Amino acid sequence: MAEPVTELGSWRGEQVKVGQVLDALADLRRRSPMGATRTSVVNLVVVARTGDAADRAAAAIAGLGGRHPGRTLMLVPAGSGSGSNGDSGDKVDASVSLLGSEVEGHDVWSEQVTLSVGRAMAHHTDSLIEPFTLPDLPVVVWFVSDLPLADDPVLRSADVVLVDSKVLGDVGAFPRIAELSRRHIVVDLSWGRLRPWRELAAGLFDGRAFAPFVTRVRHVDVTGKEGPRHLLAGWLASRLELPRSAFSLSPARHVSLALAAEGASFEVAREDGKRSVRASASVDGGPSHTDVLTLPDASLPWSLADALTRLERDRVWEQALRGALVFAPAGGP
Amino acid sequence: MTEQNPLAEGAESDRRAPPCVLVVFGASGDLTTRKLMPALAELADGRRLPAAFCVVGVARTEMADEDFQARMLADMDKPSAAWESLVSGFRYVAGDYSHPDTFAALKRVLAEVHAARGTGGNVVYYLATPPQVFGEVAAALAAEGMSKPEDDGSFVRIVIEKPYGRDLGSARELDAQMHASFDESQIYRIDHYLGKETVQNVLALRFANAIFEPIWNRRYVDHVQITVAESLGVGHRGSFYEGAGALRDIVQNHVLQVLALTLMEPPATIDAQGIRDEKVKALRAVDILSVDEVGNEVVRGQYDRGWVEGGEVPAYREEEGVAADSRTETYMAMRMQVDNWRWAGVPFYVRTGKRLPKRYTEVAMEFHDVPHLPFGRKDTRGLGPNALVLRIQPDEGITLRFGAKVPGQAFRVRSTSMDFSYGAAFMEETPEAYERLLLDAMVGDPTLFIRTDEVEQAWRIVDPILEAFADPSFPVAHYQAGTWGPREADRLLDRDGRRWRSP
Numbered sequence: 015m016a017e018p019v020t021e022l023g024s025w026r027g028e029q030v031k032v033g034q035v036l037d038a039l040a041d042l043r044r045r046s047p048m049g050a051t052r053t054s055v056v057n058l059v060v061v062a063r064t065g066d067a068a069d070r071a072a073a074a075i076a077g078l079g080g081r082h083p084g085r086t087l088m089l090v091p092a093g094s095g096s097g098s099n100g101d102s103g104d105k106v107d108a109s110v111s112l113l114g115s116e117v118e119g120h121d122v123w124s125e126q127v128t129l130s131v132g133r134a135m136a137h138h139t140d141s142l143i144e145p146f147t148l149p150d151l152p153v154v155v156w157f158v159s160d161l162p163l164a165d166d167p168v169l170r171s172a173d174v175v176l177v178d179s180k181v182l183g184d185v186g187a188f189p190r191i192a193e194l195s196r197r198h199i200v201v202d203l204s205w206g207r208l209r210p211w212r213e214l215a216a217g218l219f220d221g222r223a224f225a226p227f228v229t230r231v232r233h234v235d236v237t238g239k240e241g242p243r244h245l246l247a248g249w250l251a252s253r254l255e256l257p258r259s260a261f262s263l264s265p266a267r268h269v270s271l272a273l274a275a276e277g278a279s280f281e282v283a284r285e286d287g288k289r290s291v292r293a294s295a296s297v298d299g300g301p302s303h304t305d306v307l308t309l310p311d312a313s314l315p316w317s318l319a320d321a322l323t324r325l326e327r328d329r330v331w332e333q334a335l336r337g338a339l340v341f342a343p344a345g346g347p
Numbered sequence: 348m349t350e351q352n353p354l355a356e357g358a359e360s361d362r363r364a365p366p367c368v369l370v371v372f373g374a375s376g377d378l379t380t381r382k383l384m385p386a387l388a389e390l391a392d393g394r395r396l397p398a399a400f401c402v403v404g405v406a407r408t409e410m411a412d413e414d415f416q417a418r419m420l421a422d423m424d425k426p427s428a429a430w431e432s433l434v435s436g437f438r439y440v441a442g443d444y445s446h447p448d449t450f451a452a453l454k455r456v457l458a459e460v461h462a463a464r465g466t467g468g469n470v471v472y473y474l475a476t477p478p479q480v481f482g483e484v485a486a487a488l489a490a491e492g493m494s495k496p497e498d499d500g501s502f503v504r505i506v507i508e509k510p511y512g513r514d515l516g517s518a519r520e521l522d523a524q525m526h527a528s529f530d531e532s533q534i535y536r537i538d539h540y541l542g543k544e545t546v547q548n549v550l551a552l553r554f555a556n557a558i559f560e561p562i563w564n565r566r567y568v569d570h571v572q573i574t575v576a577e578s579l580g581v582g583h584r585g586s587f588y589e590g591a592g593a594l595r596d597i598v599q600n601h602v603l604q605v606l607a608l609t610l611m612e613p614p615a616t617i618d619a620q621g622i623r624d625e626k627v628k629a630l631r632a633v634d635i636l637s638v639d640e641v642g643n644e645v646v647r648g649q650y651d652r653g654w655v656e657g658g659e660v661p662a663y664r665e666e667e668g669v670a671a672d673s674r675t676e677t678y679m680a681m682r683m684q685v686d687n688w689r690w691a692g693v694p695f696y697v698r699t700g701k702r703l704p705k706r707y708t709e710v711a712m713e714f715h716d717v718p719h720l721p722f723g724r725k726d727t728r729g730l731g732p733n734a735l736v737l738r739i740q741p742d743e744g745i746t747l748r749f750g751a752k753v754p755g756q757a758f759r760v761r762s763t764s765m766d767f768s769y770g771a772a773f774m775e776e777t778p779e780a781y782e783r784l785l786l787d788a789m790v791g792d793p794t795l796f797i798r799t800d801e802v803e804q805a806w807r808i809v810d811p812i813l814e815a816f817a818d819p820s821f822p823v824a825h826y827q828a829g830t831w832g833p834r835e836a837d838r839l840l841d842r843d844g845r846r847w848r849s850p
Contacts, residue, residue, distance in 0.1 A: 055781035122768075213394045216354035220397040221366030222500060223465030228352055253353040290428035293398060301465035306432035330357030 019076055022046050022112040022123065029105040032145055039125060042112045046123065056084040056322060057147045059155045059250045061168055063091055067159040068128075070314060075126060076113075077315025078322075085125045088145045089139060089168070100218045106130055106142070124301040140170040146172070152325055156318070161190050164197075174197060174325045178317070179335075180204035180241045186343045187243070192335050203317040205334070206324070208242055210307050211269055211282050214293035217272075218280045223301050227275040228254070238269035246271065248338025249330070258340050272281065284309075361674070364789035366389070366399035367465045367502075368457060372484055373402025373475035374439065378508070383475060386723055386781035391429040393778075395786050398466045398816070403438045404447070405457055411705050412825045415439035436464070444480050450491045456486045457493070468501035471788050474508065481507055482524030489528035490797045506535040506788050510591065511797070513808035514813055522799050535788045536797040540601040542780030542787075544769065547744040547795070549608045549618065549710070552737065552745065558734070564689045569586075569732065571609065572711045575602055576703040578655050580828070581677070585668030595810055603630065603805045604797070605739070606695065609710055610685055619794040623801065630804040634684040641815035646824055646835045648678030650702040653828030660828045662704060667778065674823050677701040678818070679835035682843075696840060698847065702828035707850045708739040722760055729753075729761035734848075743777070744768040752781045 023046060025038040060075070062068035068090045075086050078304045094109065107130040114123045127146055131139060147153055155168055156176035162169055169175070175198045179191055194200055219228040246269060247261050263301055270283035278300075282293040289309045294300040309317060355363075371379055373650075379733055390396050406537075416437045420426055422775050426434070438456050442449025461468055472488065474481055485505065486517065488494045496503050507525070512518030525534055540546055553560055560567070581588040588596065610629035614621035638646055651662045663669055663677050678700030685695065714733040727750075734748040745767040753759040769777060787795055815821055824833035840846055 072673070146722065199802070210394075212354070213358055214398075216352060216358055217363070217398050219352045219354060220363075221399045221465050222467050223366070223399065225352060244566050250354075253356065272552070286426070288428060292432075293464075295398060301400045301463055303400075303464050304432060306393060307394060308427040308429045328357060 019113050019115045020116045024112070025110045026108070028107050029038040030108055030131070031105055031218050034129065035106070035129070036086045036145060037094050037112060038108075038110050039112075039127065042110060043125075046112055046114075046254040052062040052317050055151065056325075057151050057153045058084060058086040058322070059143055059153060059168065059171065060086060060088040060158060061155060061162070062088060062158045063160055067092070071156070071158045074129075074314040074318045078124075078315065079117065080288070081224055084151060085127065085146060085148050087143060088126070088128040089142070090128060092130040095167070102133070106132070106135070106270055109331055113142070117168060124236050138167055140167040143168065143171040147216070154322065154325060161187060161194065163192070166297035169198065170238055174199045174201060176201050176203065176318075176321055179245065180207070180239070182241070184240055185244045185338065188335060188338055188342060189295075192339065195332050195335065199325070201321045201328070202245075202331060202335075203314075203321050204242060205245060205328070206317055206320045208246060208269065210309055211271060214282045214291055215250075215280070215307060218282070218293055218295040218304060223297065224278070224295050225270045227278040227280070227297070229274045231256065231260075231280075233260055233274045234274060235272040236270070237264050239265065239267070242269050243279070244338040248336070250335035251340070252337035252339045253330070261341070263341055349822040361713075362395065362786060362790060364396050365469060366397045366464075366845070367471055367789055368401045368403055368460050368464075368466050368468035369789070370403045370405060370453065370457070370470060370472045371475055372405045372444070372472065372480075374764055375406040375408040375418075376475055377411070378475040379404070382781045383473065383785065384419055384422060384620065386779055386785050387433070388427065388430045388688055389779065389782045389784075390421055390786055391433050392427050396433070397443065399467070400433070401460045401466060402435050403440060403460065404432075405440045405442070405453060407441065407443055408743060410439050410441050412437065420680055425529070429484050431459075444476070444484050444487065447487065447490065450487045450493065454491050454493055454692065456535045456609075468487055468497040470503045472505040473785075473788075474505075474506065478508070478510055478512075478521070481521060484734055485525050485528040492534075493530045502533075502791060503695045504535055504791070505539055507530050508537055508810075510595055511536055511802045512806065513590075513595065515810050518806050519671060522802070526564065531799055532793075534799075535793055536799075537788075538600050538604055539784065539798055540604055540739075541782040541795040542778075542795075543743075543780075544777050544783075545739045546605060546608065548745075549737055550603075554613050554617070555781070563712075565691055565693045567714050568693050569713050569715045570693060570843075570845060572604060572709075572713070573602060573695065574707060574709050574711070574848070575605075575699040576579070576705065576707045576831075576850065577699075577701045578703060578706045580650070581663065581666050581669065582662060582786070583667060585666045587668075588677075589673060590673050592816075593677055593679045593699050593701070594809060594816065595840075598679055598681075598697070599805050599809045600797075602697055602699055603633075603808065605708075606630075606633070606683070606697070606802075609712075610690060610697055612689070615795070620790065621795055623719050623798045627798070627800050627804055629685075630801065630808065632685050632687040632690070633808050635808055636811050638811045638815045642821065643810050644682045644839075645812055645815070646678075646833060646839055647676040647816060647821065648700065648824045648826050648833040648836065649673070649675065650677050650828045651825050653702065654828065655702055655704065655775060655829040662828070663702075666794045668672065674816075674819070676823065678703075678832050678836070679825075680832060681812075682839055693845060696845075696847070698836060699796060700774060700826075700832055703831055705830055705850070706741055709850055710737040710739070711848050722758060726757065726759045729759070736848075742768070744767050747833040775825055778825055 023042040035079045060071045062071045109128045111126045152173040153171050154174045155172040179202050219225050234250055236243045243263055247263055268284040273280040278297045280295050285292050291307050416434050418500040440456055441452045460466055512521050549681050563612040579841050607626040607629045611625040614625045649663050664671050664673050683695040712735045716732055730750045736746040738744050746767045748762050750760045751763045824835040
């Protein structure tokens, strides 16, 4: 998916003012190859609170290639990378890169700005973001490894918030994500990765031979890691209006679903040793069918690119998240 | 029809085929291998096909189900797990289309598939066959009681490929044959050009933007050029092409469809009836030439030897299956007029040809000059008229050409292009035309298929030209392969004080 990205130009400054960073960016653009196409579609603000998170995010953004041309502003805490560790009022350590890639024969560029934010600025990060946003384009804020506090100033600039409920590690974070989704449009990278299972499960009930059984599901087994299995269980509970008692959840390396209905059974599970998921439906004494789906790339760049194409409120995810709360440790396995 | 599936709510695969069987006639042929199966594989990988789905191939070649499956797998580079799974359920019926046993066998197989897979009696027949057998197959399906749905909850559709006849009379004859077995609402006439994203984007550009529609008329538009260029020759299709030519092969369908989308008035709704009604109205406004006028408005050309994309290529008359004294046109250019309030007086120049320098399709709209240019003549040497170019293939996108000041002390103005590239602006994969249209046929959306009245109107436009071409004295202008066509085509525009664009 990703096209090779080349650096068309770069600039680095220590303890510089925002205006100097903007000038450097404009200068790089002026000096860039004339053939480059500047089709911008998104402002991406990345909040990485650790060096490790910053590295992962940088690799993911590089992996986007030219598919989401726009400007990326990465905010990292001062001292997490090279440069000064100090906290010098309105000055930041900054690096700027102009990146080019070729998409279907067209030169496309994107811009990446990294700012090391000191403690003094931590409560005013929105004032750092605004000067860098391209006009008329959505501002997407990606919290790479944690969740924002309710009064996080970055949220003031956000049109859409990206999180990854799986990376957060446990379902204890779900109530905070649910709270966040009440105030902002939230897109969950983990929910995107579960799409193959969801689509295959939904497809099992297509057609009049199988459709009647969707209201006759009596028991559901869900396996997987903490987070994804809870999210899928929450989704099935909310869509099928099933009680907690109809579910068995158990930990496993891969996600799987087994739905037992009156007179029919339905399964979605990863195929052993393959990057594919198999779904099957069988009506007792009646028709049956099997569907196989090759899993998409599991990489973070893929998840990020996918999430950036779905920047809208997802009511089904919100209901699944709330549904998952009953499966949190206090409520069950 | 069926109970609501609560799990499907919010699914990203919003366009998904319902359970059905796709019956492909001509299953051992080139179209099936090159277009249909790759499109199906993409649909399978993209989760657009239902789990309850099956392909039944029908052809004369003797094969067992397993042979057909192996062939469909072998023809695919790097088959995905989804494709392998899908193909493992394919069925095959061998037989002659003229023999009732073939259709009786097909009926048995369909009954088995419906019972085993839960495909609900839904069938889409795809006729990837020579057009000569369309009527025969349709009649045989009707004779076996397979042309109508089993009940109100199921559907039966039939997809046919162009050409729809050789002229107005034969098109009407074909329609009569098809309508004897299928209702018009069941018939999906495919023109793969309409499946291209950028062709559909003509509608989005025109009807979703306030800034383009006000200038989309005779007041602002000087003229329109439509170019459908191919770098390929006729290849192994020489004998077919001898009976078709560029007029029947490209102009009657692809070019007139693109023209109709360019000309049409805004529909009330972007649905099948809304769009097709407006397209027919647009085609009805196209001035139909008399046979006597054709010589003045149309250039007919044929390629000679030349060089294309670095390789030497033979003349058309030297191609396999082509007569040494052939007069079939491999190139056509024409000037068209449209008689309605929006377009009266605006010439539409259309050209299409084989063995042109590159494969390229565009609709280019050139605008009138400004009423007064307040700059010195030497300062505007590099300034051309404003142009809006819809690039349909291969580099899909939109170009807007306008004048801008050249940086510096002098006030020099030069044309510059603002370029929008589909591939660069959207991450979503662009579906191939057949992928889109196959799914539409299964979903039951006929918007991008050609209705019978569109076909007839297109033939009305083309018929006088065919008649003129039938006259042995009508000139055939020769052009060197690898050039943009014969000089006569340049003269068609020269006399109006215009020039063909250089794509």
